Amino acid sequence: MLGITGSIAAYKSCLIIRQLIKKGAEVQVVITPAGKEFITPITLSALTSKPVISEFFAQRDGTWHSHVDLGLWADAMLIAPATASTIGKMANGVADNMLITTYLSMKAPVFIAPAMDLDMYAHPSTQQNLKTLQSYGNHIIEPGTGFLASKLEGKGRMEEPENIVARLEQFFAQQESASLSSSMNGKKVLITAGPTYEKIDPVRFIGNYSSGKMGFALANECAARGAQVELVCGPVSSSMQVTHPNIHRTNVESAREMYEACKALYPSMNSAILCAAVADYAPEHTAEQKIKRTADDMVIRLKPNPDIAASLGQMKQQGQTLVGFALETNDEESNAQAKLKKKNFDFIVLNSLKDEGAGFRTDTNKVTIITAETKKDYPLKSKEEVAKDIVDELERL
Numbered sequence: 110m111l112g113i114t115g116s117i118a119a120y121k122s123c124l125i126i127r128q129l130i131k132k133g134a135e136v137q138v139v140i141t142p143a144g145k146e147f148i149t150p151i152t153l154s155a156l157t158s159k160p161v162i163s164e165f166f167a168q169r170d171g172t173w174h175s176h177v178d179l180g181l182w183a184d185a186m187l188i189a190p191a192t193a194s195t196i197g198k199m200a201n202g203v204a205d206n207m208l209i210t211t212y213l214s215m216k217a218p219v220f221i222a223p224a225m226d227l228d229m230y231a232h233p234s235t236q237q238n239l240k241t242l243q244s245y246g247n248h249i250i251e252p253g254t255g256f257l258a259s260k261l262e263g264k265g266r267m268e269e270p271e272n273i274v275a276r277l278e279q280f281f282a283q284q285e286s287a288s289l290s291s292s293m294n295g296k297k298v299l300i301t302a303g304p305t306y307e308k309i310d311p312v313r314f315i316g317n318y319s320s321g322k323m324g325f326a327l328a329n330e331c332a333a334r335g336a337q338v339e340l341v342c343g344p345v346s347s348s349m350q351v352t353h354p355n356i357h358r359t360n361v362e363s364a365r366e367m368y369e370a371c372k373a374l375y376p377s378m379n380s381a382i383l384c385a386a387v388a389d390y391a392p393e394h395t396a397e398q399k400i401k402r403t404a405d406d407m408v409i410r411l412k413p414n415p416d417i418a419a420s421l422g423q424m425k426q427q428g429q430t431l432v433g434f435a436l437e438t439n440d441e442e443s444n445a446q447a448k449l450k451k452k453n454f455d456f457i458v459l460n461s462l463k464d465e466g467a468g469f470r471t472d473t474n475k476v477t478i479i480t481a482e483t484k485k486d487y488p489l490k491s492k493e494e495v496a497k498d499i500v501d502e503l504e505r506l
Contacts, residue, residue, distance in 0.1 A: 110183035110215070111136055112208045113153070115143025116190035116267070118224040122148065124270035125189060126156045132274070137179070138162065139208045141195065165207055180214030185277060188212070189250075190224030190267045193235050199247075200238035220277065222250045222267050230265035250276050293504060294335035299371060299378045300328045301385035301417070303343030305364040309409060310396035318469035319386035321345035323434075326496035327382055332356050334500065339378065341370045343385055364388045364414035375421050380430040380503060383418050386469070390414060422453030430506055432499070433457045436468060445479055455506055456480040458499055464489070478502050 111129075113122045122138075129136050136157045140150065150161035162179070188195065188208070195208065199221075204210045212219065221242060229235060239249055252268045268276075302324020306314040321342060328340045332355035340351060340358045351358055361367045364387045375381055390411035400407075418433050425431050433454040435445040438461065445459040459477040460467045466489050467475040475489040478499065487498055 110179060110186040110211065110217075111138050112186065112188035112191070112195075112212070113138060113140040113144040113148065114188065114190055114192045114195040114208065114224075115141055115146060116192050116224040117147060118190040118267040119144055119147035121267060121270050122189060123152065123156060125187070125273055126153070128270060128274045129277075130157070132278070137183070139179070139211050141206050141208050143192075143194075162207055162211075165210075177214045179211045180216050183215065183217045185217050185280070186212065186215045186219045187222070187273065187277065188219070189222035189273055191221045193223075193225045193229045193232075193238075196221065196223060196235065196238045196242065200241040218246075218248060218280065220248045220250055220273075220280075222273055223265065224267035225265050227265040248276075248280070293331060293500075296336045296379045297339070297377060298331045298336045298503075299339045299341065299374050299381040300324055300331065301341045301343075301367060301371065301381075301383050301387070302328065303345040303349075304386050305343045305367055305388045305414075306362050307364065307388045307391035307414070308395045309392050310398065310400045312399050315388060315390070315392065316344075317386045317388065319343070319345075320470050321349050321385075322472065323474060323492050323495070324382075324384035325349055325351065326492045327384055327499060328356050329353060330493070330496040330500045331382075331503075334504070339374050341367055341374070341385070343367065343387075364391060364417070368415040368417050368420065371417050372420060372424070375424055375429075376426075378429065380432065381421055382432040382499070382503070383421070384434050385417075386436070387417055388414055418448075418452040418454070425453055430455045430503065432503060435459045436462065438462050442477070442479070442484075445477075449479060449481065456502060 111122060111126065113119050126136050137159050138153045138157055138161045140161055140163050145163060150163065153161045198209050199212055202213060204213055223230060243249055250268050250273055252266060303321030304317045304319040306316045308314050328338045328351060332338045332353040336355065338356045340356055342358055342360055344362055359370050361370055367385060367387060391414050393410040393412045421431055431454050433448060433452055435448050435457055437444050441459055441461045445457050449457040457479050459479055460474055462468045464475045466473040472491060473489050474492050474495045476495055477484060477486045
């Protein structure tokens with residue numbers, strides 16, 4: 110949640126937004142009426158792809174913005190620039206605009222980047238208000254320090270955008286490090302992601318629409334909880350990258366290559382989550398040169414690929430956990446339960462192409478987690494949130 114107030118430094122908020130989004134953040138802007146005099150909501154909305162929130166009531170039809178919901182939604186609130194007026198209101202609970210009411214409802218950590226001239230900044234009332242906000246647990250970001258300093262030289266101007274974003278990154282890295290005390294600390298998890306491509310000739314293949322987003326979300330979630338992750342990844346977009354140091358990525362193309370990688374890795378793993386969309390069949394013969402069109406029809410004989418799930422299910426030892434996925438188009442639950450038993454899974458994650466927003470090439474998913482004894486349905490969520498639900502079940506086991 111980015112709060113913008115009426116300061117000449119408001120133009121720098123665009124740079125903050127761009128850097129946050131580039132690093133994968135979802136940004137919602139709340140701006141004061143004075144802030145709109147310095148930068149337009151249209152500019153901010155274009156950068157965030159979200160409507161900018163300024164007023165309590167969006168329209169004259171009873172629609173309103175819930176500051177309570179906003180306070181629950183955010184993982185962090187950053188107020189940059191924060192004027193002397195806004196800082197004073199925050200310190201004293203003067204809830205006369207949407208930004209202040211959102212701040213007072215905020216459940217997440219709050220970061221404040223003051224922006225004013227030196228005389229205003231040095232005034233005892235401003236200094237007292239900053240100390241009050243610090244005593245409430247807020248984080249004050251100042252040039253070169255990141256905390257309230259005793260010397261006032263050079264203070265007052267807003268810290269540079271790249272340093273503000275770096276401060277947020279540092280905070281979340283510390284939070285992530287603290288999470289390593291979870292039950293996954295030191296566990297080794299194998300995760301498969303993406304599609305497989307089965308070559309017909311040097312330029313053509315049999316494949317599927319998997320983007321790999323669900324598998325990458327699972328890898329990031331397991332790594333954030335302290336696990337050492339082996340991510341075996343089929344051919345996905347170059348934009349799909351992993352940055353967490355706990356994730357080691359192995360790129361493969363075909364089902365056979367994924368099978369060999371998983372077979373080699375699984376014996377040393379505590380768990381495996383088989384999220385990849387693996388081709389069941391591959392062409393019996395792969396042409397060495399591009400096949401030319403010579404007739405009105407063409408027949409490609411297919412041979413079965415190795416069954417990765419079944420193979421790992423047979424290899425599974427006591428103390429190991431195996432999780433599968435089932436993407437179905439009909440008889441979803443019965444097919445998933447049959448697969449659960451046949452592949453020797455500990456639980457299976459079912460989703461259906463009948464559910465809007467679920468399946469391939471989406472940022473959301475709607476799943477049912479099925480064990481031998483239980484079944485739990487989950488609503489449509491982002492794939493990052495779905496990953497949390499799946500890893501919660503893995504930790505429970």
